[in-house]
Amino acid sequence: MSHILKVENLTVKLDGRTVLEDINLSINRREIVAIVGPNGGGKTTLIKTILGLVKPFTGNVEILGTVPKEAVKTGKIGYLPQKTEIPRNFPFSALDVVLLGLIGKKIPKKEKIKLAKQYISYVGMEGCENKPYGRLSGGQQQRISIARVLVGEPEIIFLDEPSTGIDVVAQESFYDFLEKIREEKEITVVMVSHDIGVVSRFVDKVAGLNRKLHYYGHPKEFFQRHILEKLYGTDVELIVHSPECVACEHFHLDFRKEK
Ligand SMILES: Nc1ncnc2c1ncn2[C@@H]1O[C@H](COP(=O)(O)OP(=O)(O)OP(=O)(O)O)[C@@H](O)[C@H]1O
Numbered sequence: 001m002s003h004i005l006k007v008e009n010l011t012v013k014l015d016g017r018t019v020l021e022d023i024n025l026s027i028n029r030r031e032i033v034a035i036v037g038p039n040g041g042g043k044t045t046l047i048k049t050i051l052g053l054v055k056p057f058t059g060n061v062e063i064l065g066t067v068p069k070e071a072v073k074t075g076k077i078g079y080l081p082q083k084t085e086i087p088r089n090f091p092f093s094a095l096d097v098v099l100l101g102l103i104g105k106k107i108p109k110k111e112k113i114k115l116a117k118q119y120i121s122y123v124g125m126e127g128c129e130n131k132p133y134g135r136l137s138g139g140q141q142q143r144i145s146i147a148r149v150l151v152g153e154p155e156i157i158f159l160d161e162p163s164t165g166i167d168v169v170a171q172e173s174f175y176d177f178l179e180k181i182r183e184e185k186e187i188t189v190v191m192v193s194h195d196i197g198v199v200s201r202f203v204d205k206v207a208g209l210n211r212k213l214h215y216y217g218h219p220k221e222f223f224q225r226h227i228l229e230k231l232y233g234t235d236v237e238l239i240v241h242s243p244e245c246v247a248c249e250h251f252h253l254d255f256r257k258e259k
């Protein structure tokens, strides 16, 4: 399988501090990959570096067969940044927000609106075109934001914590939706998540990041004490029910601070 993204020996320093150290990873087309790790572990910085928004100290990023700055210009990369608070009086409709995803595309306005409406119904938000974006619920805003990312028909999308603030049931349907995107649009998905138990059931690979990449591979082997301690520290008591556990339908994971 051919890779769509390759990161080699990547080290990033911010304000003189090493935030990412010697990262190596490769992502194939149509894979769904989750980046997990503690707050401040460098997840957002890794995505920003892949997108050419942060400069590597050493190492290389190759995406869509070229360097980030060139790849971004092709319009084949979608990016949903980590959530920022949207004011309730945010003066744009859901349709306006989705249209932002078509800025710079040389197609007539009428076509853009048609395309944006198609994607609004694709994310299950038909009929909400004219609603103020700021008045939608968190989950509805997330769907509209995803429509904005998808409307430009990218080949690879980066979603920085897209499921934050979404309840578990909605999260599960969100991951089903990502799988549908992958199948129907042949898209590669890279997402940051803190819900490692839930996410691990849906993704092809997990990247466990805490300055260094402590784990990169199938989710099944991720749930090992020495890996999780490297990521989240040794002061956590870890309860893992393995996927083979008959009492448990799912991976089940819990962290408790030791007394
Ligand atoms: N612009 C910046 N200048 C200096 N340091 C920064 C900058 N952005 C991030 N950092 C630092 O880099 C480290 C990694 O931050 P980053 O935002 O990549 O973490 P993260 O894994 O995305 O965390 P979270 O889960 O909280 O979103 C943190 O220690 C942060 O303080």
Ligand SMILES: [Mg+2]
Residues within 6 Å of the ligand: 043, 044, 045, 082, 160
């Ligand atoms: Mg982040």
